[in-house]
Amino acid sequence: MTPGIETGHAVPAEAGSDAAAPGGGSVVLAFPPLVESSFGRYFPSTAVLAGFLQSRRIRTHQWDLNEEFALHLLDPGHLAEAGAGRLVGLEGCHPEEMSAVAGRWLARHHDALFDEDGRHVFAAESGPAFLLAALAQPYLIDPEAEWLTDPALLRSDRTLVYRAYYASLDLAARLPADARLLGVSVPMGPQLVPALLLAEAVKRVRPEVRTVLGGPTLSLMNEDDLARLLDVHRQVDAVVRFDGEAPLLALYRQADAGDWRPTEVAGVSAVAGGGPVHTPPAPGMHPNTLPPASYDPALVARLVGLEMGIVQARGCYWGKCDYCDFVELYDGSPPYRGRSVQSFMAELEHQVGTHGVRRFELITESIPPAFARRFSQAVLDRGLDITWNSFAMVDRRFDAELLQLMVRAGCEYLVIGMETTNTRVLKLVHKSADREENLRFIREAHQAGMKLRINLIPDLPSTTLEEAMESLRDVAELADCVESFTVFPFEATRSSEVGRRPERFGLVVGGGDSGLANQAQYALNHLGNIDPAMTREERTGVHRAYQDFAIGHGSAHMRRTGDEFLDRLPGEDEAFRLGVASLDVLPRGDELVVTHVLRRERTVLPAAVASGLAPWLDGTPLTRRDLTRVYGTAGGTAVLRQLVEARLLTAVAATGRPEPALT
Known part of the structure; x- marks a missing residue:
């Protein structure tokens, strides 16, 4: 529900008439699909x-x-249907797509998961977890404007997978009998359609x-689009914008009392008097005044290696x-509300004590240098045995001593924009x-033993081809x-x-679009534009050069x-x-398309090679002599070299032990 996630010192339940009665109804808080990067995590x-x-004193239920x-x-x-290249509600059959590879291998x-x-x-x-995202x-549905105005789209084949999923949940039985309100947290654009379907x-x-x-x-949705959503999708009773705690509490109290007047609540948009009304937000609560986040033990217990979020x-x-949107998320409040150490x-030690995380x-x-220190x-000083990570920006105050x-x-790594x-x-x-x-920061962080994960935008506004490639040379060095x-x-956002x-x-x-739309996975917020600093061909080439560099270096640890x-x-x-346990082998005509799950690479074996390997595709041991008998001396060596370079072979000595761990 909240645009930003914040916690603080525990505060007592409100007293007297301002406190919810222990016998009142409950609230269900749901985090809908689809955020594939949050699989295995607790948003x-x-x-x-x-x-x-x-x-x-309000009972809550959390649904991930x-x-x-x-x-x-x-x-x-x-998995069987996906492995055959058939996906729910989607046209065509595509057995070579990574989603099909994932279906077959999983x-x-x-x-393995x-x-x-x-x-x-x-x-x-590392390992095969990426196949679940694939x-x-x-x-994934990143909705355009027509999804706001055409309710028939919610009943289209495109949404069939979500409708079937919600039907399988048996919501009638799952919803608590005392539920008064369903709060749906929608931080990402591709969650909007599933959220509407859930409602x-x-x-x-x-x-x-x-x-x-x-x-x-x-x-971040503009008010006209939000008005259209509320006017058409009447299954949504209200929308909370910006800080969510106080508005949600007020809406719960109205629902529990049977006195629904949402447009009287600051920061809430709803239909009233025949049309949508947007009530301006009030200042949000300071993080220091909020209680610790209540992570559901059942949701925590099902995750391996949980990395728990605590708001700074x-x-x-x-x-x-x-170019940043996140500074726009707190209308009505100070632009920055930093939490005290x-x-x-107190929050961190509470979560360690409660969950053992x-x-x-x-x-x-972005973590401020003073707070980091x-x-x-x-x-x-407290001798805490923890590890942690954070977003950060390059700031001269992050000197060698602080790093x-x-x-x-215990800082494992920093993500640097x-x-x-x-x-x-x-x-x-x-x-x-x-x-x-920037270059000083990279060098000193490395010398300090700090791992860096750096985000690059190769074509910020007005960047020329020469400037983009010069920057790439800088980071490559x-x-x-x-x-x-x-x-x-x-991507320019509105x-x-x-x-x-x-x-x-x-x-x-207007007049076209020189960038790649929807990189931010929020099409409704995309601003179509042309940046004349590069031609479309130059921009495409720059993107390719940067991506090739990142794949060749940054993701090398995933391919190892x-x-x-x-x-x-x-x-x-x-x-x-x-090494068949790590491979997906797909016949394509007389060829074989081999995807290496560990290396995340694909090799196509031509017909002449594929047919000769048929006796050993099940992992049966072979030798160089076997390949020589099939392909001849030169041909056998060439085939063997290709298989080795693609890391498709394992030594027979490995047959007496389990396959390499993929996780």
């Missing part, structure tokens, strides 16, 4: 709202319907339950980057650092200092300063294989075999 929005409502959707996709029947190795206790290993950064991605499904079985949507997707702030301490540590993510747009020292302190305090090293462009969009400061790079082609004043940044609105896979030509009589 904190429902936990934060639950903690707040519980402090007001995104995680349950992952389980729905792993149903054997769905059907054979379903247990679960530990011995049945807990989910969906969030692993299986889900074809079902519709709940209204069908329990029309008296009030349905309320909230989160960044709604907060709402808003960004810098708050000046012109005392409050943050030792891995944490600081929920912040005080927090790191507090962790060391070393953070590493000693560096974007580019070009000083002119950085100044245009009001980033804090210039080229020299320091690539050994960085764990990984992630590339995001620039709710950012770039979207409000595109001409200031050299963008021409162990000693089990041969990286040399074996001797004449040395036995080896195809």
